[in-house]
Amino acid sequence: xTNKRPVNSDRRAFLCLGGALVLGAALKPVSLRAQGSSPSxxxxxxxxxxxxxxxxxxxxxxxxxxxxxxxxxELKSMVAELGSLAHAGPVEEAIAFGDVLFIAxxxxxxxxxxxDYSAAMKGKVMxxxxxxxxxxxxxxxxxxxxxxxxxxxxxxxPGVRIVRAxxxxxxxxxxxxxxxxxxxxxxxxxxxxxxxxxVAAGLVREAGFDPVVIGKLADARRFQRGQPGYGQPVSAAxxxxxxxxx
Numbered sequence: 001x002t003n004k005r006p007v008n009s010d011r012r013a014f015l016c017l018g019g020a021l022v023l024g025a026a027l028k029p030v031s032l033r034a035q036g037s038s039p040s041x042x043x044x045x046x047x048x049x050x051x052x053x054x055x056x057x058x059x060x061x062x063x064x065x066x067x068x069x070x071x072x073x074e075l076k077s078m079v080a081e082l083g084s085l086a087h088a089g090p091v092e093e094a095i096a097f098g099d100v101l102f103i104a105x106x107x108x109x110x111x112x113x114x115x116d117y118s119a120a121m122k123g124k125v126m127x128x129x130x131x132x133x134x135x136x137x138x139x140x141x142x143x144x145x146x147x148x149x150x151x152x153x154x155x156x157x158p159g160v161r162i163v164r165a166x167x168x169x170x171x172x173x174x175x176x177x178x179x180x181x182x183x184x185x186x187x188x189x190x191x192x193x194x195x196x197x198x199v200a201a202g203l204v205r206e207a208g209f210d211p212v213v214i215g216k217l218a219d220a221r222r223f224q225r226g227q228p229g230y231g232q233p234v235s236a237a238x239x240x241x242x243x244x245x246x
Contacts, residue, residue, distance in 0.1 A: 064085045111140065179208030185233060186209070186235055
Protein backbone atom coordinates (compact mmCIF):
# COMPACT_ATOMS: atom_id res chain seq x y z
CA UNK A 1 0.00 0.00 0.00
CA THR A 2 2.80 2.42 0.83
CA ASN A 3 4.28 2.07 -2.66
CA LYS A 4 1.07 2.85 -4.55
CA ARG A 5 0.81 6.52 -3.70
CA PRO A 6 4.20 7.56 -5.15
CA VAL A 7 3.45 5.53 -8.29
CA ASN A 8 0.04 7.19 -8.69
CA SER A 9 1.57 10.59 -7.99
CA ASP A 10 4.26 10.01 -10.59
CA ARG A 11 1.66 8.78 -13.05
CA ARG A 12 -0.47 11.86 -12.50
CA ALA A 13 2.57 14.08 -13.03
CA PHE A 14 3.44 12.20 -16.21
CA LEU A 15 -0.10 12.51 -17.53
CA CYS A 16 -0.16 16.23 -16.76
CA LEU A 17 3.16 16.69 -18.53
CA GLY A 18 1.91 14.69 -21.51
CA GLY A 19 -1.25 16.75 -21.64
CA ALA A 20 0.76 19.96 -21.58
CA LEU A 21 2.98 18.71 -24.40
CA VAL A 22 -0.02 17.76 -26.52
CA LEU A 23 -1.63 21.13 -25.89
CA GLY A 24 1.61 22.90 -26.73
CA ALA A 25 1.93 20.92 -29.95
CA ALA A 26 -1.63 21.80 -30.87
CA LEU A 27 -1.11 25.50 -30.23
CA LYS A 28 2.33 25.87 -31.75
CA PRO A 29 1.40 25.55 -35.46
CA VAL A 30 -1.21 28.29 -35.10
CA SER A 31 1.40 30.67 -33.72
CA LEU A 32 3.89 29.73 -36.44
CA ARG A 33 1.33 30.16 -39.19
CA ALA A 34 0.55 33.61 -37.88
CA GLN A 35 4.22 34.49 -38.28
CA GLY A 36 4.49 32.88 -41.71
CA SER A 37 7.19 30.49 -40.47
CA SER A 38 5.46 27.18 -41.23
CA PRO A 39 3.67 26.16 -44.42
CA SER A 40 0.28 27.73 -45.01
CA UNK A 41 -2.11 26.43 -47.64
CA UNK A 42 -2.67 29.36 -50.00
CA UNK A 43 -5.43 29.81 -52.56
CA UNK A 44 -4.69 32.29 -55.34
CA UNK A 45 -7.61 33.94 -57.13
CA UNK A 46 -6.37 35.38 -60.40
CA UNK A 47 -3.16 33.68 -61.48
CA UNK A 48 -1.76 36.15 -63.99
CA UNK A 49 1.55 37.96 -63.65
CA UNK A 50 1.17 39.12 -60.04
CA UNK A 51 -0.68 36.07 -58.73
CA UNK A 52 1.70 33.69 -60.48
CA UNK A 53 4.82 35.55 -59.34
CA UNK A 54 3.90 35.93 -55.67
CA UNK A 55 2.42 32.43 -55.50
CA UNK A 56 5.64 31.08 -56.98
CA UNK A 57 7.71 32.85 -54.32
CA UNK A 58 5.60 31.25 -51.60
CA UNK A 59 6.04 27.82 -53.18
CA UNK A 60 9.81 28.27 -53.04
CA UNK A 61 9.45 28.69 -49.26
CA UNK A 62 7.48 25.46 -48.96
CA UNK A 63 3.88 26.72 -49.01
CA UNK A 64 1.42 24.62 -51.05
CA UNK A 65 -0.53 26.85 -53.43
CA UNK A 66 -3.65 26.27 -55.50
CA UNK A 67 -3.83 28.72 -58.41
CA UNK A 68 -7.19 29.52 -59.95
CA UNK A 69 -8.65 31.46 -62.83
CA UNK A 70 -11.67 31.41 -65.11
CA UNK A 71 -9.69 29.03 -67.33
CA UNK A 72 -7.60 26.83 -65.00
CA UNK A 73 -6.55 24.60 -67.89
CA GLU A 74 -4.41 27.52 -69.09
CA LEU A 75 -2.36 27.30 -65.88
CA LYS A 76 -1.03 23.80 -66.50
CA SER A 77 2.38 24.82 -67.82
CA MET A 78 2.96 27.31 -65.01
CA VAL A 79 1.99 24.75 -62.38
CA ALA A 80 4.24 22.13 -63.95
CA GLU A 81 7.21 24.50 -63.77
CA LEU A 82 6.54 25.35 -60.11
CA GLY A 83 6.61 21.74 -58.97
CA SER A 84 4.64 19.44 -56.71
CA LEU A 85 3.43 22.12 -54.28
CA ALA A 86 1.57 23.92 -57.08
CA HIS A 87 -1.92 22.98 -58.23
CA ALA A 88 -4.49 24.59 -60.54
CA GLY A 89 -8.24 24.58 -60.38
CA PRO A 90 -11.41 26.67 -60.42
CA VAL A 91 -11.93 29.52 -57.97
CA GLU A 92 -14.10 27.37 -55.68
CA GLU A 93 -11.25 24.90 -55.27
CA ALA A 94 -8.69 27.59 -54.43
CA ILE A 95 -11.01 29.09 -51.81
CA ALA A 96 -11.70 25.72 -50.19
CA PHE A 97 -8.00 24.82 -50.24
CA GLY A 98 -6.58 28.01 -48.81
CA ASP A 99 -5.99 28.77 -45.14
CA VAL A 100 -5.04 32.13 -46.62
CA LEU A 101 -6.25 33.64 -49.89
CA PHE A 102 -4.50 35.99 -52.32
CA ILE A 103 -6.52 37.89 -54.90
CA ALA A 104 -4.99 39.62 -57.92
CA UNK A 105 -7.65 40.35 -60.54
CA UNK A 106 -8.81 43.44 -62.48
CA UNK A 107 -10.78 45.50 -59.97
CA UNK A 108 -13.86 45.54 -62.16
CA UNK A 109 -14.29 41.83 -61.36
CA UNK A 110 -14.42 42.43 -57.59
CA UNK A 111 -18.20 42.96 -57.20
CA UNK A 112 -19.06 39.72 -59.01
CA UNK A 113 -16.37 37.67 -57.23
CA UNK A 114 -17.60 39.05 -53.93
CA UNK A 115 -21.21 38.20 -54.78
CA ASP A 116 -20.33 34.68 -55.87
CA TYR A 117 -17.75 33.69 -53.26
CA SER A 118 -17.65 35.97 -50.20
CA ALA A 119 -19.80 33.53 -48.19
CA ALA A 120 -17.25 30.75 -48.81
CA MET A 121 -14.39 33.12 -47.93
CA LYS A 122 -15.93 34.34 -44.68
CA GLY A 123 -13.47 34.35 -41.78
CA LYS A 124 -10.43 33.74 -43.97
CA VAL A 125 -7.48 36.09 -44.32
CA MET A 126 -7.25 37.46 -47.86
CA UNK A 127 -4.36 39.51 -49.19
CA UNK A 128 -5.75 41.92 -51.78
CA UNK A 129 -3.40 43.08 -54.53
CA UNK A 130 -6.05 44.45 -56.92
CA UNK A 131 -5.86 47.95 -58.39
CA UNK A 132 -8.67 50.05 -59.84
CA UNK A 133 -8.02 51.55 -63.29
CA UNK A 134 -10.71 53.87 -64.66
CA UNK A 135 -10.22 53.01 -68.34
CA UNK A 136 -10.44 49.27 -67.62
CA UNK A 137 -12.70 48.94 -64.58
CA UNK A 138 -15.36 51.60 -65.12
CA UNK A 139 -17.59 52.99 -62.37
CA UNK A 140 -16.04 51.03 -59.50
CA UNK A 141 -12.85 53.03 -60.01
CA UNK A 142 -14.83 56.15 -59.10
CA UNK A 143 -16.04 54.39 -55.95
CA UNK A 144 -12.45 53.57 -55.05
CA UNK A 145 -11.39 57.17 -55.64
CA UNK A 146 -14.16 58.43 -53.39
CA UNK A 147 -14.04 55.90 -50.54
CA UNK A 148 -10.55 54.40 -50.72
CA UNK A 149 -9.64 50.99 -52.07
CA UNK A 150 -9.37 49.15 -48.77
CA UNK A 151 -12.83 50.21 -47.62
CA UNK A 152 -14.26 49.41 -51.06
CA UNK A 153 -12.78 45.91 -51.12
CA UNK A 154 -14.16 45.19 -47.66
CA UNK A 155 -17.63 46.28 -48.81
CA UNK A 156 -17.69 43.56 -51.47
CA UNK A 157 -16.21 40.88 -49.19
CA PRO A 158 -18.14 41.15 -45.92
CA GLY A 159 -16.76 38.93 -43.20
CA VAL A 160 -13.45 38.37 -45.04
CA ARG A 161 -10.32 39.48 -43.18
CA ILE A 162 -8.78 41.65 -45.87
CA VAL A 163 -5.24 42.97 -45.89
CA ARG A 164 -4.09 45.20 -48.74
CA ALA A 165 -0.67 44.05 -49.98
CA UNK A 166 1.44 43.55 -53.12
CA UNK A 167 -0.47 46.15 -55.16
CA UNK A 168 2.14 48.88 -55.55
CA UNK A 169 4.59 47.50 -58.11
CA UNK A 170 4.79 45.37 -61.22
CA UNK A 171 5.38 41.65 -61.13
CA UNK A 172 8.76 42.20 -62.81
CA UNK A 173 9.97 44.20 -59.81
CA UNK A 174 8.63 41.58 -57.41
CA UNK A 175 10.40 38.82 -59.32
CA UNK A 176 13.67 40.75 -59.55
CA UNK A 177 13.83 42.12 -56.02
CA UNK A 178 12.55 39.19 -53.94
CA UNK A 179 15.07 38.09 -51.29
CA UNK A 180 17.54 40.77 -52.28
CA UNK A 181 20.28 41.58 -49.72
CA UNK A 182 19.23 43.90 -46.92
CA UNK A 183 17.61 46.33 -46.95
CA UNK A 184 14.76 44.34 -48.46
CA UNK A 185 12.18 45.90 -50.77
CA UNK A 186 9.33 47.42 -48.73
CA UNK A 187 5.76 46.18 -49.19
CA UNK A 188 3.11 48.45 -47.62
CA UNK A 189 0.23 46.62 -45.94
CA UNK A 190 -3.01 47.76 -44.30
CA UNK A 191 -5.89 45.98 -42.59
CA UNK A 192 -8.39 46.13 -39.75
CA UNK A 193 -7.82 42.67 -38.24
CA UNK A 194 -4.63 42.44 -36.11
CA UNK A 195 -4.19 38.68 -36.56
CA UNK A 196 -4.76 38.96 -40.31
CA UNK A 197 -2.10 41.67 -40.42
CA UNK A 198 0.30 39.37 -38.59
CA VAL A 199 -0.37 36.56 -41.05
CA ALA A 200 0.06 38.91 -44.02
CA ALA A 201 3.29 40.37 -42.66
CA GLY A 202 4.70 36.87 -42.25
CA LEU A 203 3.82 35.94 -45.81
CA VAL A 204 5.35 39.17 -47.13
CA ARG A 205 8.58 38.17 -45.38
CA GLU A 206 8.32 34.61 -46.73
CA ALA A 207 8.08 36.04 -50.25
CA GLY A 208 11.34 37.90 -49.66
CA PHE A 209 10.22 41.43 -48.78
CA ASP A 210 9.91 43.77 -45.79
CA PRO A 211 6.32 44.55 -44.67
CA VAL A 212 5.54 48.12 -43.65
CA VAL A 213 2.33 48.61 -41.70
CA ILE A 214 0.55 51.72 -42.99
CA GLY A 215 -2.56 51.38 -40.82
CA LYS A 216 -6.20 50.34 -41.13
CA LEU A 217 -8.02 49.57 -44.38
CA ALA A 218 -9.04 53.22 -44.60
CA ASP A 219 -5.32 54.06 -44.69
CA ALA A 220 -4.76 51.77 -47.69
CA ARG A 221 -5.72 54.79 -49.77
CA ARG A 222 -2.22 56.12 -49.06
CA PHE A 223 -0.69 53.44 -51.29
CA GLN A 224 -3.43 52.86 -53.82
CA ARG A 225 -2.78 53.69 -57.46
CA GLY A 226 -1.85 57.35 -57.98
CA GLN A 227 -1.03 58.03 -54.32
CA PRO A 228 2.37 58.73 -52.67
CA GLY A 229 2.93 55.17 -51.44
CA TYR A 230 2.29 53.62 -54.86
CA GLY A 231 5.14 52.58 -57.15
CA GLN A 232 7.91 53.03 -54.59
CA PRO A 233 10.68 50.43 -55.04
CA VAL A 234 12.41 51.47 -51.82
CA SER A 235 13.42 50.11 -48.42
CA ALA A 236 11.18 50.17 -45.36
CA ALA A 237 13.05 53.14 -43.89
CA UNK A 238 12.70 55.09 -47.13
CA UNK A 239 8.99 54.28 -47.48
CA UNK A 240 8.31 55.36 -43.90
CA UNK A 241 10.11 58.62 -44.58
CA UNK A 242 8.12 59.25 -47.78
CA UNK A 243 4.84 58.65 -45.93
CA UNK A 244 5.90 60.40 -42.70
CA UNK A 245 5.44 57.22 -40.67
CA UNK A 246 7.10 56.80 -37.25
